[in-house]
Amino acid sequence: MATVTRQDQVRAEVAAWNPAQIWQPPTRAQRWYDGAFRRLCFVFAGFTILLIVWLVAEIAFRAMPAFRQYGLAFLYGTTWDPNKAQYAILPEIWGTLYTSLLALIIGSAFGVAAAIFLSEGYLGEAVFKGLRAFNLHFHPIWGKLPDRLELLLKNLIELLAAVPSVVYGLWGIFVIIPMIRPAANWLHQEFGWIPFFSTTLSGPGILPAVFVLSIMILPTITAISRDALVAVPPKLRMAAYGLGATRWETILGVLLPTASRGIFGGIVLGFGRALGETMALAMLVGNANRLTVSLFSPANTLAALLANNFPEASPRDIPVLMYAALVLLAITLVVNIFGALVLERAAAKAEAK
Amino acid sequence: MSKDSVSSKQEFIPAQNQPAPNPLEGVDLAELELSLYRPRTLTSILLSSLVTCMTFLALIPLFAVLWMLIWRGGQKLSLSLFTQLPPAPLEQGGGFGNAVIGTLIMVGLAALITIPLGVLTGLFLAEAKESKLAETVRFAAKVLTGFPSILAGVFAYGAVVLATGGFSAVAGAIALSILMLPTIILTSESAIAMVPAKMKEAAIGMGATGAQTAWMVLLPTAMPGILTGIMLAVARAAGETAPLLFTALFSNYWLISSGRADLMQPTASLAVLIYNFSGMPFANQVELAWAAALVLVLIVLIFNLIGQSFSRPQIQQ
Numbered sequence: 001m002a003t004v005t006r007q008d009q010v011r012a013e014v015a016a017w018n019p020a021q022i023w024q025p026p027t028r029a030q031r032w033y034d035g036a037f038r039r040l041c042f043v044f045a046g047f048t049i050l051l052i053v054w055l056v057a058e059i060a061f062r063a064m065p066a067f068r069q070y071g072l073a074f075l076y077g078t079t080w081d082p083n084k085a086q087y088a089i090l091p092e093i094w095g096t097l098y099t100s101l102l103a104l105i106i107g108s109a110f111g112v113a114a115a116i117f118l119s120e121g122y123l124g125e126a127v128f129k130g131l132r133a134f135n136l137h138f139h140p141i142w143g144k145l146p147d148r149l150e151l152l153l154k155n156l157i158e159l160l161a162a163v164p165s166v167v168y169g170l171w172g173i174f175v176i177i178p179m180i181r182p183a184a185n186w187l188h189q190e191f192g193w194i195p196f197f198s199t200t201l202s203g204p205g206i207l208p209a210v211f212v213l214s215i216m217i218l219p220t221i222t223a224i225s226r227d228a229l230v231a232v233p234p235k236l237r238m239a240a241y242g243l244g245a246t247r248w249e250t251i252l253g254v255l256l257p258t259a260s261r262g263i264f265g266g267i268v269l270g271f272g273r274a275l276g277e278t279m280a281l282a283m284l285v286g287n288a289n290r291l292t293v294s295l296f297s298p299a300n301t302l303a304a305l306l307a308n309n310f311p312e313a314s315p316r317d318i319p320v321l322m323y324a325a326l327v328l329l330a331i332t333l334v335v336n337i338f339g340a341l342v343l344e345r346a347a348a349k350a351e352a353k
Numbered sequence: 354m355s356k357d358s359v360s361s362k363q364e365f366i367p368a369q370n371q372p373a374p375n376p377l378e379g380v381d382l383a384e385l386e387l388s389l390y391r392p393r394t395l396t397s398i399l400l401s402s403l404v405t406c407m408t409f410l411a412l413i414p415l416f417a418v419l420w421m422l423i424w425r426g427g428q429k430l431s432l433s434l435f436t437q438l439p440p441a442p443l444e445q446g447g448g449f450g451n452a453v454i455g456t457l458i459m460v461g462l463a464a465l466i467t468i469p470l471g472v473l474t475g476l477f478l479a480e481a482k483e484s485k486l487a488e489t490v491r492f493a494a495k496v497l498t499g500f501p502s503i504l505a506g507v508f509a510y511g512a513v514v515l516a517t518g519g520f521s522a523v524a525g526a527i528a529l530s531i532l533m534l535p536t537i538i539l540t541s542e543s544a545i546a547m548v549p550a551k552m553k554e555a556a557i558g559m560g561a562t563g564a565q566t567a568w569m570v571l572l573p574t575a576m577p578g579i580l581t582g583i584m585l586a587v588a589r590a591a592g593e594t595a596p597l598l599f600t601a602l603f604s605n606y607w608l609i610s611s612g613r614a615d616l617m618q619p620t621a622s623l624a625v626l627i628y629n630f631s632g633m634p635f636a637n638q639v640e641l642a643w644a645a646a647l648v649l650v651l652i653v654l655i656f657n658l659i660g661q662s663f664s665r666p667q668i669q670q
Binding site for chain 2 (some may be wrong): 026030031033037041042044045048049051054062109110111113114116117118122153155157159160164166167168170173174175215218247248249272273275278279283303306307310311313318321322325328336337339340344
């Protein structure tokens with residue numbers, strides 16, 4: 001009749017234990033393994049720092065011959081002519097900064113707006129009101145809908161970042177460029193005297209590149225800004241409402257200033273991403289060595305220059321391209337370190353509260 | 354002494370015969386009304402609608418891209434795409450079987466390099482929280498997160514392609530692993546740091562060594578979070594083009610020839626195929642590029658979804 005319960009099983013197992021086998025200090029082998037494992041983790045962690053040093057050193061070392069030959073004139077000349085062995089990258093530096101800044105303006109406007117939309121819970125609120133009209137707002141299934149939709153919206157915005165950049169490039173070539181060409185050429189005809197519209201859009205150009213680039217940096221800005229807005233202590237919001245402030249007086253007067261460091265850090269990191277983005281630009285910016293402010297003119301960026309020239313580089317070109325890579329590395333490292341520092345300060349400030 | 358304090362207290366008692374001051378005096382009560390005629394309320398509602406419109410505008414590109422992929426890529430999609438080699442110019446038909454295999458092999462190789470390195474570094478960071486080295490490593494990983502993917506390619510070109518004398522799958526995998534490393538380090542660190550301290554203390558209290566605690570308590574408990582990080586890193590690496598352009602280059606042939614894979618030769622990948630074919634003036638190649646883009650997005654989405662499915666049970670805890 002005796003049914004064996006789980007408790008009996010455990011009791012039997014415990015009775016079968018040999019104390020001398022279990023209650024013993026770690027053997028020498030175990031201690032050696034422990035020490036080796038700890039050292040391995042330590043070495044791997046150190047390797048990450050070493051990797052950054054190695055990255056910089058490898059590119060700088062390979063760029064040395066070009067640096068000696070062209071010096072700093074490489075940075076402010078405008079000719080790129082492999083036949084005459086004349087190389088300079090001012091148009092590419094300008095193109096990189098110009099496209100990134102324009103994309104940053106569009107991307108951060110939409111990115112911060114989306115962050116406010118998400119952190120304020122507009123969608124959940126609207127759905128909740130809709131459900132209440134049908135008296136379903138505490139329904140076991142329908143009642144979960146507001147939270148579910150909020151989560152879905154957040155994931156959809158993150159999905160924008162998951163689409164590979166080469167797919168955005170393909171989309172830009174076959175959808176965006178044909179779509180904006182009539183509008184761009186009309187703008188050129190009517191307002192050609194404005195420097196921004198001084199050329200026609202014949203195919204690839206700065207504007208389609210900026211458009212796609214801003215889509216690609218938007219999720220970064222939204223994710224970081226949303227985290228910063230959500231981290232604002234609720235009591236500040238409640239105090240503002242208690243004083244009679246409207247929702248937007250609270251957002252503009254309390255929430256945004258409090259979260260400003262985090263939002264700024266997100267924008268800086270978005271800028272870093274825009275500077276280093278390659279494929280969308282290599283496919284859409286036109287790869288023309290041209291120094292221009294016109295939105296419709298083809299241009300070039302550092303990353304696109306590398307992408308187009310490295311695959312068929314002759315041994316003579318390699319140091320020059322490495323020098324260009326070093327310039328890009330310097331710009332992005334400075335921007336990224338600055339962004340990471342801003343975010344670290346913002347986090348420290350939030351913790352101090 | 355006592356007299357003074359009594360008299361000072363009495364000053365604060367309001368005189369009975371004076372009327373209490375009206376707290377609302379000077380306040381325009383109409384200003385607090387929730388009405389569209391009030392500029393304050395109107396501004397608030399207008400800005401709310403603006404933010405709503407901008408958020409949904411920002412989502413339009415996502416749906417536009419997905420729609421184009423399904424419409425133009427879906428037409429071409431068939432099983433033969435996965436068994437055939439890329440076509441020559443003006444040739445009809447063809448597929449990208451070698452590119453699918455190339456992408457999977459390079460991403461797999463990169464994962465093999467990165468997972469031990471990243472997870473153990475994350476373990477180190479979670480255990481040695483405050484040490485100087487840990488803080489430097491954490492900062493290095495954060496800086497690497499924003500590292501431009503093309504520069505990973507430049508590095509692998511210098512360190513592997515020039516050193517071994519040719520484009521290869523290994524060079525591509527090393528370039529990809531640099532991009533995967535920071536994601537894996539940072540997600541493993543946060544997953545391991547979230548393991549309740551009492552579990553770790555219980556293991557140490559029972560006499561487990563550090564290595565035993567790590568393998569039997571910390572890593573198994575943090576496994577969902579670590580797997581999420583790995584899947585997100587794999588998804589990102591699968592979609593990367595720039596680091597492969599001049600490390601793995603491209604190839605029109607199968608990676609596996611006469612029964613064995615040669616990892617030291619140029620290798621095709623889906624992303625580079627899309628880039629190469631998108632610039633060609635031939636309709637067949639452009640259609641193949643759309644189909645390849647659909648396959649690539651599906652691969653990336655599947656890895657993303659797998660990653661999120663690991664992280665879900667953890668949120669509920």
